[in-house]
Amino acid sequence: MSAIEYNIDTGATDREAPKVGDVDNLRPLPRISVHAFCISDAMHRLMEKCAVDRRMAKVTMRITSGNIDAAANMFATSPTPNLIILETEAEPSALLPELAPLAEVCDPSTRVIIIGRYNDISLYRELMRNGISEYMVSPVAMADVLGAISAIFVDPEAEPLGRTIAFIGAKGGVGSSTIAHNCAFSVSSLFATETILADLDLPYGTANIDFDQDPAQGMAEAVFSPDRLDEVFLDRLLTTCSQNLSLLAAPSLLDRSYDFDGGAFQPIMELLQRSAPVTVLDVPHLWSDWTRRVLADADEVVITCMPDLANLRNAKNMLDALKKLRPNDKAPHFILNQVGVPKRPEISPGDFFEPLEVEPVAIIPFDGQLFGNAANSGRMIAETDAKSPTAETFSQLAHLVTGRATVKKAKKSGLGSVLGLLGRK
Numbered sequence: 047m048s049a050i051e052y053n054i055d056t057g058a059t060d061r062e063a064p065k066v067g068d069v070d071n072l073r074p075l076p077r078i079s080v081h082a083f084c085i086s087d088a089m090h091r092l093m094e095k096c097a098v099d100r101r102m103a104k105v106t107m108r109i110t111s112g113n114i115d116a117a118a119n120m121f122a123t124s125p126t127p128n129l130i131i132l133e134t135e136a137e138p139s140a141l142l143p144e145l146a147p148l149a150e151v152c153d154p155s156t157r158v159i160i161i162g163r164y165n166d167i168s169l170y171r172e173l174m175r176n177g178i179s180e181y182m183v184s185p186v187a188m189a190d191v192l193g194a195i196s197a198i199f200v201d202p203e204a205e206p207l208g209r210t211i212a213f214i215g216a217k218g219g220v221g222s223s224t225i226a227h228n229c230a231f232s233v234s235s236l237f238a239t240e241t242i243l244a245d246l247d248l249p250y251g252t253a254n255i256d257f258d259q260d261p262a263q264g265m266a267e268a269v270f271s272p273d274r275l276d277e278v279f280l281d282r283l284l285t286t287c288s289q290n291l292s293l294l295a296a297p298s299l300l301d302r303s304y305d306f307d308g309g310a311f312q313p314i315m316e317l318l319q320r321s322a323p324v325t326v327l328d329v330p331h332l333w334s335d336w337t338r339r340v341l342a343d344a345d346e347v348v349i350t351c352m353p354d355l356a357n358l359r360n361a362k363n364m365l366d367a368l369k370k371l372r373p374n375d376k377a378p379h380f381i382l383n384q385v386g387v388p389k390r391p392e393i394s395p396g397d398f399f400e401p402l403e404v405e406p407v408a409i410i411p412f413d414g415q416l417f418g419n420a421a422n423s424g425r426m427i428a429e430t431d432a433k434s435p436t437a438e439t440f441s442q443l444a445h446l447v448t449g450r451a452t453v454k455k456a457k458k459s460g461l462g463s464v465l466g467l468l469g470r471k
């Protein structure tokens with residue numbers, strides 16, 4: 047038990063008055079994952095109190111009794127969350143070396159808050175220089191912790207939380223939606239990252255069928271009522287598919303026509319970016335003002351093709367058009383799907399990609415039984431046959447589109463730069 051005594055009623059320690067007003071002004075936190083490592087009982091209880099605060103309702107929070115070493119051990123074998131909170135008693139000179147093993151296994155996108163014992167400005171500066179998001183000195187109150195998390199993930203000046211990945215087919219029916227849904231599922235399950243799958247194919251979308259859901263209007267309400275869009279409204283439109291995966295489903299009804307202005311999807315895309323770390327957009331095979339805007343604004347674009355001439359021509363045109371739309375971004379990723387349909391003449395992967403001057407990120411064989419079974423039972427490939435090479439392909443794609451290395455290693459950003467400072471690699 048630490049010397050700090052925690053006051054359950056006020057949420058403060060006995061050394062500092064609570065900043066209740068500050069909590070009142072905070073906005074709800076988005077769908078992030080947080081893992082706190084506490085060494086004192088007081089900190090453990092403080093984190094528990096944070097976890098049940100209404101502003102944390104969408105946050106997945108884990109609390110572990112343990113020090114920085116315990117965190118490094120745990121994340122050596124499991125993915126790091128969006129935020130790690132570390133309580134430490136380490137002296138200023140010992141803190142950076144203590145962080146080094148954790149830095150080696152920490153994803154560069156993971157943010158870190160440290161709650162230490164020493165009020166030392168040079169330590170603070172050194173930690174900030176090395177990718178730590180916040181250093182707070184004990185005792186801290188609930189308002190301090192929630193305020194620090196908000197400053198990272200809610201502050202309008204802060205970088206947008208979410209990464210948006212748009213999937214589109216070079217032709218109709220190539221399997222773009224199936225791949226988008228499987229990737230969204232893999233991202234959410236492999237990295238325990240809150241993921242939203244948004245189905246932009248309003249008349250015909252299949253995400254609802256693929257996840258065996260029967261949701262209400264979802265995406266239709268989002269695009270036709272942009273004035274009502276906020277976090278609370280979005281929550282009502284989302285359907286839970288699995289632990290970390292929510293679906294903004296298409297109505298898949300033909301009771302109206304679906305014509306959109308160029309910017310129709312901008313408000314919902316911005317809200318999604320502020321709401322979850324990863325959004326997967328299932329974009330229908332169309333080339334209109336609104337699809338061009340969606341593709342221009344996404345962080346990553348994935349184009350799925352089948353190995354025939356029409357796909358090749360369209361892929362080339364899409365590649366050229368996207369280069370103009372996204373002059374400062376890397377080229378879209380290409381997937382060749384449904385390769386090896388019996389008796390069907392095909393363009394070989396080599397001949398397909400040679401004129402495009404790109405390498406495919408995946409070549410997925412045609413497997414009628416595997417895909418058919420998954421589609422008919424409302425399950426993903428990883429759930430239908432986890433050991434199949436196709437399930438492994440979706441796992442690799444999940445790493446790729448979220449910018450995670452397949453092999454865990456620290457990069458020279460975020461906490462990883464601690465290693466550089468210590469001269470270790």
Ligand SMILES: Nc1ncnc2c1ncn2[C@@H]1O[C@H](COP(=O)(O)OP(=O)(O)OP(=O)(O)O)[C@@H](O)[C@H]1O
Nearest residue numbers: 215218219220221222223224384411412413414417
């Ligand atoms: N590698 C594959 N092997 C066998 N079947 C596949 C494969 N990939 C996708 N499919 C099947 O192809 C069909 C079309 O897939 P999907 O709806 O994902 O395509 P799409 O490109 O999104 O089509 P649309 O243009 O209608 O949006 C589905 O029945 C799906 O199960």
Ligand SMILES: [Mg+2]
Nearest residue numbers: 222223247330
């Ligand atoms: Mg589709």
